[in-house]
Amino acid sequence: MGAGFADNSNPSLLIFDYSQNNNTYNWENSLKRNSNFGRLRCDLDVNTSSTLIKKPFKYWQEHLWTNFRADYKIADGFSLTPYMSHSRNALQKKIIYSSELKLTMPYKRFKYFEINPFIANKAIKRVGDEPTGVDKGFGYGFSTNSKPLKILGNHMESSISYKYYDLNRIPYSEFSARLGGLMVWSAADTLQWILKDAESTTRYISGQLPEEKDIANIVRQVKVDRRAEYLARIRLPVSFSARLTGDLSFISYYYNSEANISSILRSDNYTEGRNFNIELEKILFGKVWLSSGYRYSWSEEDFGRSELDQWHEMGELSFKASAEISPDDSASFDGIIGVTSYYGLHGGSIYDRDLKTQIGNIRYKHLFNKYFTGEVVFGYSSFYQIYTSRYNSANNNQNETYILRSTFNWDLTSGIEINQSYEIRANYIIYDYVPNPIETPSRIFRRGSSETGLNLRLSDKFSLMPGYTYRYEDYGKLIWDENNWQQATGWDRRYHSLSVKISYYPFRNFGIEPECSWESKKEYDHKLDDSGPTFERGNIVREERLDELKKIAAINITWNFSQSERLNLSYSRRKWENMGKVIDISEFVSASVRYTF
């Protein structure tokens, strides 16, 4: 139907965006122009985008899309809305031109509803690769929306729309209907519900030109999409409140072909689903907030192919709590535990599996004084995958992660701010089936990191922001030996990053932000020493496998000519070396202009 008409939140706008790196060029331009002549309002929308990739071969894609929509008011509640659109979509030599002319006549003078009938003409021309040719035809349809209406305490809304395009090659029709209501007993007690139905019919002709078309290759597809949703909010006794949401859905595709086409996409199928969620909430003493919920999800997919059809079921409990312990202390907790099960629809499948999920986070924040705050976070997650079939059960494993993080923020003076954070993390992947301890697939990954950031506001116009990050990581096998987990480290890595950013705004509307950073990464393999004297063999030695340095320089310039005009330019250059040899030098440039009428 095209874009909505101009209003204060949808101003006329001109945008030019350009960016390039060593291999790719992008252009994105658009113009939105809105005009209001009293009885006549017009919207013009023009968009162009181009992408050029130079290597390994030139690849060029262009897209042009323009549309014009007007609204001429003939009388109160009755207008004419002509709409024109044209698009050109090109990928190398393949081009699709698409044009549409449409006339809509919105009529709003009925008491209970408004109606928008339309007539249209559409043409799609394909050039280049097969199938080429023109697909064109006449279209018509309507949409109606009910006006605000209250029935049996429900604030009702409804809409129906239908359209049909009689294109000579791929005709299609679409129907949709929607009925919804909102019941309000008080501000805290509401029930919102909605029923939706969407049906579409189209015809596929594979390959041939219209004059050559083989009737045996015509496939008719009917899609039916039906949904029902509800949302209820209720205040319960003892100051509990509840939120219930749920939905039912049924999506099906029906195919009718005159030939027996054995395509996986061309068989009748359906997907059915239902979900519901209940959450209970309570506030204690105005300082403790508690919430708990249960979520259920079920779906069934039947594509008429016994080996692919499946259904799944999920049950999940969640808990959340937060409390203001004292004026300077606050804490929160959230946790989830749930199981998702997958089953073959017509009996057992080798992909039958359960996934057990457990996630928990605890946060504690303390205000030491008005200049210094600290926060500690502990997180745990566990994903346990269990294949029931023996063909896949060797993959059954538990993936556990532990995270401990602390963050401190210190406003040293009005112009100096320091941020410091530390994090340690451990990720265990423990397999149920371990053929022998040494060849175990179980793994452990560990990471420790420190981040320091300074913000030095030397004046209103000038800020200096240095930062430093250090990270240590190691990874290796996890072996259960002597009643304990032993780590056999396979590699370790050290990462340092030093950066300096300057923000300089000599004028309020003009700013320059240069930035430099150095990133160093070293990786070491841990190997058995098989050289040297016999008595030294078997020792673990660290062998450098990577010594990487990235030097990055960037500058960003922003110029706000006025509240409605803005220019942004940025450039960055990265030099990437490994073991002293240059691997890559890459540059990125972007320019962006915004102009609001």
Add this chain to the structure above:
Amino acid sequence: MKRLYPIILIILVAVSGCLKNPFDTRGGQQPAGATGSWETPATPEVMITNLMYAYNEKNIQNYQDCFDSGFVFSAFEDSIEAEAQGNGYLFQFWDKAVEITTTENIFTTFSQNGNYLDLTMSISSDNPDNIGDTLAVLYRNYTLTIIKSDSLQIDTTEAEGLASFTLNQSSLNLWTIYLWEEIPSGRSGYDWGDFKAEYRNR
């Protein structure tokens, strides 16, 4: 409020049969196959290797773990070739759920006797990886060998092309893929996106 109770009661009765124990899991049979290959995705390159192994080993759970919850698959042919074939919306709204369902269809089909799938991936020298601290874009040339057989014939096809994978680092899963863009070969060839599209449920 009292008028709302019966409605809530109806909702609760309607959903009361829909409960699943969030603590109870099934057991697995003693394994007959080999363990799938999975490394902790501490770097974006490792995640792409995990993707390749999961595909070759047809391990749907490992494959699922490669993707961010907000994952999107995008193929440039959306509006050109697909629409010309009457499948204009085939690549539309291709999120993680669609990716997993589609791949389950592929894995199930190619787990059957006589069918075979082999994926190889290599670094693209023309498109160097761009790896930042929390965001990475990796380009990979790929070749997917597809062998399908029935009682009459064996059909071998190769899907070749270049794909870009954009990954981010999330707090729980380390690196995960959240954007997979198929870059057309420019030779109008059959690529991975075309192959995947054949197995999308619709």
